[in-house]
Amino acid sequence: xxxxxxxxxxxxxxxxxxxxxxxxxxxxxxxxxxxxxxxxxxxxxxxxxxxxxxxxxxxxxxxxxxxxxxxxxxxxxxxxxxxxxxxxxxxxxxxxxxxxxxxxxxxxxxxxxxx
Amino acid sequence: xxxxxxxxxxxxxxxxxxxxxxxxxxxxxxxxxxxxxxxxxxxxxxxxxxxxxxxxxxxxxxxxxxxxxxxxxxxxxxxxxxxxxxxxxxxxxxxxxxxxxxxxxxxxxx
Numbered sequence: 001x002x003x004x005x006x007x008x009x010x011x012x013x014x015x016x017x018x019x020x021x022x023x024x025x026x027x028x029x030x031x032x033x034x035x036x037x038x039x040x041x042x043x044x045x046x047x048x049x050x051x052x053x054x055x056x057x058x059x060x061x062x063x064x065x066x067x068x069x070x071x072x073x074x075x076x077x078x079x080x081x082x083x084x085x086x087x088x089x090x091x092x093x094x095x096x097x098x099x100x101x102x103x104x105x106x107x108x109x110x111x112x113x114x115x
Numbered sequence: 116x117x118x119x120x121x122x123x124x125x126x127x128x129x130x131x132x133x134x135x136x137x138x139x140x141x142x143x144x145x146x147x148x149x150x151x152x153x154x155x156x157x158x159x160x161x162x163x164x165x166x167x168x169x170x171x172x173x174x175x176x177x178x179x180x181x182x183x184x185x186x187x188x189x190x191x192x193x194x195x196x197x198x199x200x201x202x203x204x205x206x207x208x209x210x211x212x213x214x215x216x217x218x219x220x221x222x223x224x225x
Contacts, residue, residue: 004157035215042203042215043158056212088155102211103148106157 002027004107006091012113013081021076021110025093031055032074033104034066035090043090049074050096078112086114119147119187119204119216127222134191136219138204139184145207147180147187152201152218161189161202194223 005024013019025032031050035043045058049068068074072093078085088111092104122137138147146165150158164171164180164187171178177190191198201220205213 033213037155040217042217045212045214048212056210058212090157092158102207102213103160103163104150104158104213106150106159108157109155111155 004091004093004105006089006107006110008110009108010111010113012115014115015081015083017081017114018077018079019081019112021078021089021091021112023074023076023091023093023107025072025074025091026105029093029095029105030072031094031096031102032068032072033092033094034074034076035092036060037088037090037109039087046076081114083114086112088112118214119206121202121204121216121219123219124217125220125222127224128194130194130196130223130225132194134194134198134221134223136189136202136204136221138187138189138206138216140187140204140206140214141185142206142208144182145209145211147178148205148207148213149176149178149187149189150203150205150215152203153199158203191221194221196223196225199223 033048034046037043047057052068063079088109090109091107094102119138148163149161152158175192201218203215203218
């Protein structure tokens, strides 16, 4: 049973460019959350998708956008990249039980370097 | 804020010793979860403790929760070199969002 898969694993972009990161959730999971983790910091919540809609959003600018597809996979798009966007981007999936105890299964992450 | 704050932020112990980490938070929670991260890879869920629970065990892990003090602790008994990792607590409030702190960096020396 495959866990959460993310692609690409590493990428380098220059300031002002745009990037798309992809995530396939664990089989049976219907909810995808995205986190940004800067070096030496904890993961910061970007947003969460469920039923192809953004359900929650953290304190990130509109340059960060996402999408969830009918097969539950998801994309994270970042426009107008800044140096400060350099980080490990983590995708996590879960199953919406409706009871709120959401245990997350994380992918290995996509490491973005902005030059 | 809902974000967990771990203490100490760095811990170095000998193999076989116990490692204890603490986590504090500021708002009411539904549950609190602990995760481990090895070398900048994805996080792995360790244990979840609900707000009406005081203690929970899983293998060599023991988690306590004191909602009156808004704090939790994670104890790893008989540590192994493979336990070297960063450990994060994540309080979960009414928005069902996990809010991670900066984490505890634990180094187990063989």
